[in-house]
Amino acid sequence: xxxxxxxxxxxxxxxxxxxxxxxxxxxxxxxxxxxxxxxxxxxxxxxxxxxxxxxxxxxxxxxxxxxxxxxxxxxxxxxxxxxxxxxxxxxxxxxxxxxxxxxxxxxxxxxxxxxxxxxxxxxxxxxxxxxxxxxxxxxxxxxxxxxxxxxxxxxxxxxxxxxxxxxxxxxxxxxxxxxxxxxxxxxxxxxxxxxxxxxxxxxxxxxxxxxxxxxxxxxxxxxxxxxxxxxxxxxxxxxxxxxxxxxxxxxxxxxxxxxxxxxxxxxxxxxxxxxxxxxxxxxxxxxxxxxxxxxxxxxxxxxxxxxxxxxxxxxxxxxxxxxxxxxxxxxxxxxxxxxxxxxxxxxxxxxxxxxxxxxxxxxxxx
Amino acid sequence: xxxxxxxxxxxxxxxxxxxxxxxxxxxxxxxxxxxxxxxxxxxxxxxxxxxxxxxxxxxxxxxxxxxxxxxxxxxxxxxxxxxxxxxxxxxxxxxxxxxxxxxxxxxxxxxxxxxxxxxxxxxxxxxxxxxxxxxxxxxxxxxxxxxxxxxxxxxxxxxxxxxxxxxxxxxxxxxxxxxxx
Numbered sequence: 001x002x003x004x005x006x007x008x009x010x011x012x013x014x015x016x017x018x019x020x021x022x023x024x025x026x027x028x029x030x031x032x033x034x035x036x037x038x039x040x041x042x043x044x045x046x047x048x049x050x051x052x053x054x055x056x057x058x059x060x061x062x063x064x065x066x067x068x069x070x071x072x073x074x075x076x077x078x079x080x081x082x083x084x085x086x087x088x089x090x091x092x093x094x095x096x097x098x099x100x101x102x103x104x105x106x107x108x109x110x111x112x113x114x115x116x117x118x119x120x121x122x123x124x125x126x127x128x129x130x131x132x133x134x135x136x137x138x139x140x141x142x143x144x145x146x147x148x149x150x151x152x153x154x155x156x157x158x159x160x161x162x163x164x165x166x167x168x169x170x171x172x173x174x175x176x177x178x179x180x181x182x183x184x185x186x187x188x189x190x191x192x193x194x195x196x197x198x199x200x201x202x203x204x205x206x207x208x209x210x211x212x213x214x215x216x217x218x219x220x221x222x223x224x225x226x227x228x229x230x231x232x233x234x235x236x237x238x239x240x241x242x243x244x245x246x247x248x249x250x251x252x253x254x255x256x257x258x259x260x261x262x263x264x265x266x267x268x269x270x271x272x273x274x275x276x277x278x279x280x281x282x283x284x285x286x287x288x289x290x291x292x293x294x295x296x297x298x299x300x301x302x303x304x305x306x307x308x309x310x311x312x313x314x315x316x317x318x319x320x321x322x323x324x325x326x327x328x329x330x331x332x333x334x335x336x337x338x339x340x341x342x343x344x345x346x347x348x349x350x351x352x353x354x355x356x357x358x359x360x361x362x363x364x365x366x
Numbered sequence: 367x368x369x370x371x372x373x374x375x376x377x378x379x380x381x382x383x384x385x386x387x388x389x390x391x392x393x394x395x396x397x398x399x400x401x402x403x404x405x406x407x408x409x410x411x412x413x414x415x416x417x418x419x420x421x422x423x424x425x426x427x428x429x430x431x432x433x434x435x436x437x438x439x440x441x442x443x444x445x446x447x448x449x450x451x452x453x454x455x456x457x458x459x460x461x462x463x464x465x466x467x468x469x470x471x472x473x474x475x476x477x478x479x480x481x482x483x484x485x486x487x488x489x490x491x492x493x494x495x496x497x498x499x500x501x502x503x504x505x506x507x508x509x510x511x512x513x514x515x516x517x518x519x520x521x522x523x524x525x526x527x528x529x530x531x532x533x534x535x536x537x538x539x540x541x542x543x544x545x546x547x
Contacts, residue, residue, distance in 0.1 A: 048401060327388075330394070
């Protein structure tokens with residue numbers, strides 16, 4: 001016992017792990033916050049508006065030129081939004097099941113944060129991979145296992161709110177996530193079939209997946225799998241046109257109708273974290289991770305390679321988050337039965353057929 | 367009338383996948399995205415108000431600086447929400463326009479009641495009350511939303527006049543008086 005305590009408190013490795021964890025959480029949270037800003041700005045531009053351009057702070061406004069730019073770009077807005085969520089009154093509706101009502105947002109955000117540990121972002125100058133869990137060789141399996149736990153948050157929120165719209169939203173959300181999980185998994189299998197060989201170590205890790213893409217990116221070899229994965233990522237992140245659990249026009253606010261203040265904020269962050277994680281997965285598996293362009297990999301060691309790799313990864317992430325918003329204002333929401341039909345009768349058969357086709361192809365090729 | 371049956375073309379394979387439509391939609395939203403915004407930054411940028419806009423009702427002077435209202439109270443009677451209160455008064459005998467006889471001593475329009483219908487302007491025989499370009503009325507108390515006579519003339523100012531009704535009447539009266547002598 002004393003030994004364990006000593007290891008926990010005194011071991012420097014443990015502190016480093018905690019610091020790294022905190023750093024990644026902070027980065028994820030700020031990306032989530034700023035993707036809200038991106039969403040608001042891009043929505044405004046698409047609708048011929050300007051978007052948030054008033055929020056500022058005396059200290060920021062005091063900086064010449066930059067302060068004005070920060071205000072016009074709305075860069076202070078996420079801080080204001082976050083503070084609003086923090087300091088708002090937290091109402092507790094009388095008709096909810098209190099324990100589960102409070103538990104639901106925590107369960108929603110925990111999987112989003114946990115699945116982060118497997119995400120590789122780039123390479124250190126020493127050639128080491130920047131990730132929280134460097135040795136793990138089951139990256140993708142772990143991420144799918146954990147991130148689909150997020151649906152428990154939605155289901156619990158809808159049930160504990162004890163009112164009809166959240167309940168309907170939760171039921172829809174659960175059904176949708178289960179339906180699209182299958183097609184997602186099968187489309188990923190196709191890619192791993194191509195990049196991983198049976199005798200290889202770390203066959204299922206995302207790092208080896210990125211390393212396999214130094215030449216052509218996977219999206220060029222597996223366009224069908226990429227498309228299916230893309231659609232499923234939209235569905236898993238509950239984004240338009242698959243925002244069944246929310247669908248504010250027919251379900252008020254969906255599963256978080258009864259939530260307010262910081263509990264709602266947690267759902268909000270969880271949703272955007274799912275977006276970030278889904279797009280990171282797509283980038284790692286189909287868009288070459290931290291490689292700059294197809295056939296132009298970020299190789300070698302040294303600080304420049306590291307910065308280039310990180311830069312291209314986050315630039316792709318930015319483009320992908322923008323794509324989420326762009327699609328949101330383009331494609332109208334599917335009806336619930338259409339969502340189910342696309343999931344079960346279109347995506348899953350195509351994904352399976354795609355897998356079988358690649359099976360046969362590799363069997364003949366040998 | 368003969369019924370014309372339209373043959374509906376079956377969807378092609380590509381159309382059934384939605385994908386070309388979605389790409390076309392993305393192009394449309396992209397074109398919207400790169401267009402400049404159509405909104406105004408309101409307090410700094412103001413919209414241009416077209417001529418004939420019916421905003422806040424105001425009282426006006428004629429080009430000679432004479433107050434046109436003769437406090438006949440027609441507007442007060444016609445006003446559907448009873449927003450107008452007029453206290454009639456006499457014009458002093460020493461004044462230039464003493465032949466007009468009456469002018470409002472106090473004229474109040476309660477902008478919390480006004481519905482901007484323009485009936486007061488329509489009914490006014492003197493063309494003294496006008497709904498003009500002012501479109502934004504704000505105040506911090508109920509009292510501040512009641513426009514008194516001073517404020518109404520401030521908002522109204524001077525408008526061109528094509529009749530000079532009371533000048534003509536004065537000239538007419540003087541001529542007739544001259545004919546007697």
